[in-house]
Amino acid sequence: MVLAMHMSDGLVNAPTSLAFGAVAVIGLAIAVTRARADLDDRSAPMAGLVTAFVFAVQMINFPILPGASGHLLGGALVAILVGPWVGMISIAIVLAVQALWFADGGLTALGTNIVNMAIIGVWTGYAVAVLLRRFARRSRPGLLTTAFIAALVNTVVASLGFVLQYAIGGAGGASLTTVFALMVGLHALIGIGEGIITAATVGAVAAVRPDLVHLLAGSPAKLELRRAGPHPEPSGSPDSTDSTDSTDSTDSTEATTRGSAS
């Protein structure tokens, strides 16, 4: 048995690999500058552990169909727990460790793998999670459902990254229609597993340390609680608080645009 989970070298041509490598480098450079704002003495160790956890869980291929398996990609998981910028770096580190130490994922394919899982996967998961954030803050089932949906969508959309790369510079061997249909079909099934793992992990962290869940940080309900003291109903006026949160509304718009485009 050879455990291999990511794109090998040679599946797409050199110019395509190079172009997506450049996109990966630019994306990660931006992520490094933006991640600082989300990293402090408390969240930095958490981010390191989340990265190690993603490495561990990616090793666990679960069966989806006779003869086919899937594994976690982790985009929504890291976006919800440590935020999209830190999350991008997390997934990129996992992919680099796998390619450089474990011979999993080709070296020239590292750029395409990073674009698919660390950029497309993380941002899709984040966009869906932000879109459902109000729901996620309301109750534990809301949070778990948000994590599940964000992870399911991130898996399917990340798989479309390969379809795109194959369309641009695929080495051949199968028609684009076949590749598209199989990738989406299989990853819809894998996404269910990804959703369950993501919901379970986010649920476990939120149960003991809700303050370490990035998606819930700066929660209007929590701020309201702190200001108003021991009020039984923290739901005061979350709408007015939300509308002043500019990042929130930008993210939601982004998510809506993406949603309608795909």
Added chain:
Amino acid sequence: MNRPAPTGAGRRQAGFLLGFLVVALLVAGGLSYFASPDPDGLDSVTLNGCQVTETEAGEQLEGTCIAQNAQDHALGSSPLADYTVAGRDGTVGLAGVIGVVGTLVVAGGLFWLLRRRRPGDSAER
């Protein structure tokens, strides 16, 4: 230098992180033995159209599929290649533990360097 003694919150944080690490180590070191050996989603797609036959020279692909274009990994003979230790059977758990610790050191180190220092910390320097 004069770090404050660990507070209740600090100990709680350390306990939580330690628990998280233990879970990751158990997953990579133990659960990995139960992982499905079947090709994952992407590999299933790239192998679609081919029959995989085991020969003495390794795996042969018959038919037409994307995976026929795949090249061997440039670092395929590295000590941890294919999640084994030196290619030995039954070492996936050990390889996984090494991977978790290595990933933690790389990621934890990078994130620790990138973090915003507290105002008090920078004033001491």
